[in-house]
Amino acid sequence: MKSVLDFAKWKERGQRISMVTCYDSTFAKILSASGVDCVLVGDSVAMTIHGHADTLAATPDLMALHVAAVRKGAPEKFIVGDMPFLAHRGSLDATLGAVAKIMQAGAQAVKIEGVKGSEPTLAHIVDSGVPVMGHLGLTPQSLHALGGFKVQATDERAAEWLLAQARAVEHSGCFALVLECVPSDVARFVTDNIRIPTIGIGAGPHTSGQVLVLQDLLGLNTDFKPKFVRKYLDGATLVKEALDRFDKDVKTGEFPTPKESF
Numbered sequence: 001m002k003s004v005l006d007f008a009k010w011k012e013r014g015q016r017i018s019m020v021t022c023y024d025s026t027f028a029k030i031l032s033a034s035g036v037d038c039v040l041v042g043d044s045v046a047m048t049i050h051g052h053a054d055t056l057a058a059t060p061d062l063m064a065l066h067v068a069a070v071r072k073g074a075p076e077k078f079i080v081g082d083m084p085f086l087a088h089r090g091s092l093d094a095t096l097g098a099v100a101k102i103m104q105a106g107a108q109a110v111k112i113e114g115v116k117g118s119e120p121t122l123a124h125i126v127d128s129g130v131p132v133m134g135h136l137g138l139t140p141q142s143l144h145a146l147g148g149f150k151v152q153a154t155d156e157r158a159a160e161w162l163l164a165q166a167r168a169v170e171h172s173g174c175f176a177l178v179l180e181c182v183p184s185d186v187a188r189f190v191t192d193n194i195r196i197p198t199i200g201i202g203a204g205p206h207t208s209g210q211v212l213v214l215q216d217l218l219g220l221n222t223d224f225k226p227k228f229v230r231k232y233l234d235g236a237t238l239v240k241e242a243l244d245r246f247d248k249d250v251k252t253g254e255f256p257t258p259k260e261s262f
């Protein structure tokens with residue numbers, strides 16, 4: 001099984017890191033047979049699985065439920081569980097309670113969006129023995145403060161500020177950093193100026209690794225077509241075709257055959 005120590009080695013060797021989101025044990029089982037390095041149980045579960053318009057509806061209990069399902073399907077994979085909306089911004093007790101739920105459900109690390117004002121909390125979680133992955137750039141939990149899902153750090157000043165934030169993430173003891181929706185040259189600038197690996201989504205090719213949402217990668221989410229997603233399967237079409245074939249076979253009496261019956 002991979003550990004946080006591998007992330008440092010991968011960056012040192014220039015070995016690119018692959019991370020994919022997952023929320024259930026069926027897909028986790030398939031993922032566990034793949035070469036993907038790391039599984040993220042993202043708070044995108046609120047959108048992808050539960051149909052919300054944003055990630056704000058995710059709670060520590062919901063995250064723990066999905067982490068537990070993914071751990072059952074992928075017992076050998078390195079699993080990161082997202083700390084959901086505001087879960088690390090209240091009291092330290094409440095923060096550690098949320099971290100405990102996610103870790104006890106089977107994660108090996110938590111991911112936390114943003115760092116400004118949270119440096120001592122992040123350091124405390126790390127010092128408590130829990131690996132933390134940072135997340136900067138477009139931080140979807142702050143969508144209302146950011147004015148929507150928009151590319152971040154688009155000018156020089158914002159790029160410098162992003163680097164300062166990335167350094168704060170590193171100094172807090174985080175082992176890796178997700179960079180979401182920032183220009184490629186800014187992602188390279190940050191990656192080249194911190195020691196921990198960066199994992200990009202919509203951040204171009206110069207990060208230490210890449211992450212995609214499983215349903216986007218499999219083409220299951222037909223309403224979501226951002227520039228940064230590569231569809232490796234036309235999943236929605238294939239699933240619909242299978243369902244239509246089943247429907248036809250039921251209606252024509254072709255299913256089930258005697259071989260498929262007791």
Ligand code: KIV
Pocket residue numbers: 021040041042043044045082178180201211213
């Ligand atoms: O919740 C999520 O899926 C994420 C990825 C987009 C990085 O945070």
